[in-house]
Amino acid sequence: MHWLTDLLSAIGVVLNGIPQGIMAMSLGFAIFPTMFSFIFASAVNGAFGAVAPLSFQAESLALTGKLGRSLRERTSIIFGGSVIMLVIGLTGTLTKIVDVLGNGIMAGMMAGVGIMLAKIALSLAKDQQLTGWISIALAVIIYLITKDLVWTITISVVGSSLAAVGIQHYHADLPEHVTARRFIFTKPTVNVRVVRGALSLACLNIGANISYGLITGQMTGIKPNPVNLNLLTGTQAIADMGTSLLGGAPVEAIISATASAPEPVVAGIMMMLIMAVILAFGWLAKLGKFVPSASIAGFLLILGVVVIFPENAAIALHGTGTTAAAITLVITAIVDPFTGLLTGAILKFVLPLLGLGV
Template identity: 75%
Template sequence: MHWLADFLAAFGVVLNGIPQGIMAMTLGFAVFPTTFSFLFVSGINGVFGSVAPISFQAESLALTGNLGDSIRERTSIIFGGSLIMIVIGATGSLTKIVSVLGNNIMAAMMAGVGIMLAKIAIQMTKSEKWTGWISIAVASITYLLTKDLVWTIVLSVVLSSCYATFVEHYRAELPAYVTARKFNFMKPMINLRIIRGALSLACLNIGANISYGLITGQMTGIKPNPVNLNLLTSAQALADMGTSLLGGAPVETIISATASAPEPVLAGILMMLIMALILFAGWLPKIGKYVPSASIAGFLFILGTVVTFPENAVTALSGSNSLIPAVTLVVTAVFDPFAGLMTGGVLKFVLPLIGLGV
């Protein structure tokens, strides 16, 4: 019965990814080209036996949507961020960056991202007030009762969408290029906002690849940890680079329940192939017409305030020298991950030089 357990684990992660895929569409990303990402990484994982799959990630979507004003700016941010991550993955410098900055600063950046997610969730309720607050209320109650993110995202999205559809008669008209089953080349552009966004996305992915990748590996119970972080980083970056040039959505490292399946590699590949099928067949846009963007607010709020912030904040502020991580956390929350990480790095190396070591 291993195959059934593998399938159920894969299906659960697919259910978690669908609402975030809908979120990607509301930000203007085309979903058909994103099929390439899932197929590409599933092939990489099959060849190298990696247990860490990729999927739509709320953190990267929220950050990209917040920093880019148009779809071309957003895809350019993804393209620039993937260039940076390819260099990091190819040179094997991911763990070196973390060792130089320190776990406290990296955790502080991730905690700041948690506050950013909660803030974005609240902002979503301004455009679709009732839908957004229903989503947040349902997500909060569900997580308190179940401590299960899959049930949290499914119930909050489904119930708030039902309210929007049947009470407010919501129906979205998605742009043609979002739903089109074809490739449209999206030429990258460059400006200060895109540079800032690319650096911020890269900083977020550094933290996510380390934390999410290692957590996924630990869930297998196999020692040593079976996740190759450099392979994961390179594969994810190459996938993002390809799809961003075609207007597709970013797909990143996630904490995946497939790692706890009897055959974690097979379960992860199966999950990505199911997602690829959903995107290729055009089923996601049909679902997305009835799901407002504010329906994801509840999941973002729980992900930020309950899942991402507390654990990382404790790690960041647990040492005797908590000033620099605290500043990193606040700057990240107010501005972006790149500003936070740079501030923490500069303070760590500059303060001792001027006799203000903390």
């Protein structure tokens, strides 16, 4: 009966990813070409026995949506970020970057991302008040009761969407390129926002691949940790690079419940293939017409304030190097992850030269 447990864990992660896929559609990303990211990642995981799957990730979507003003800018940010991550993955420098910067500064950056997500959640609630505030209220209540992110995101998204449809008669007309089951080449562009966004996305993925990847590996109970961070980084980079040229959404490392299944590799592959089928047949696009973008507000708030911020802030503000880590946290929350990480790196090496504590 292992296969049934594997399948159930895969379905649970799919349910977690669907609202974030809807969030991707609300940002203008094409859904059909994104299925190839899931197919490619499932093939890599099957070939190498990797336990860490890829899926839609709220953090990367929120950051890309914030820094890119149009679909072309957003796909260009993803393409640029994936090129950077591919170089990091192929050269095996991911862990070296963390060794140089230190866990404190990396944790400060991730904690700042938590605050950034909370700000985005409140902004969504302000723009779509009925949907947004119902989503936040449901998310807070359900998380306090269950401490389970899958139930939190499912009930908050479904409940707030039903309220929007029933009370406001919500029905979105998604752009044709979002729902079209064909490929539309999107030529990358370069400007200051794209460069800044690509660097920020790469910084976010450095932290996410290490933290989420290792957490997923720990959930398997296998020692030493079975996650190959370089393989995970390279897979994610190639997947994003291809789909971004077709207007597709990014797929990144996540904390996946499939890792706790009896066969974590099989469960992860099941999850990605199920998601690929959902995208291929256009089921997500049909569902997205009745789910407002603000329905994700509650999940973003819980993810940022409760899940990401406390643990990372505790690491950043504990031990040595707290000044640089704290400033990294604040700058990331106010500006973006790249600026925060760069500021922290400079302070880490400059403050001691000036005889100041860090």
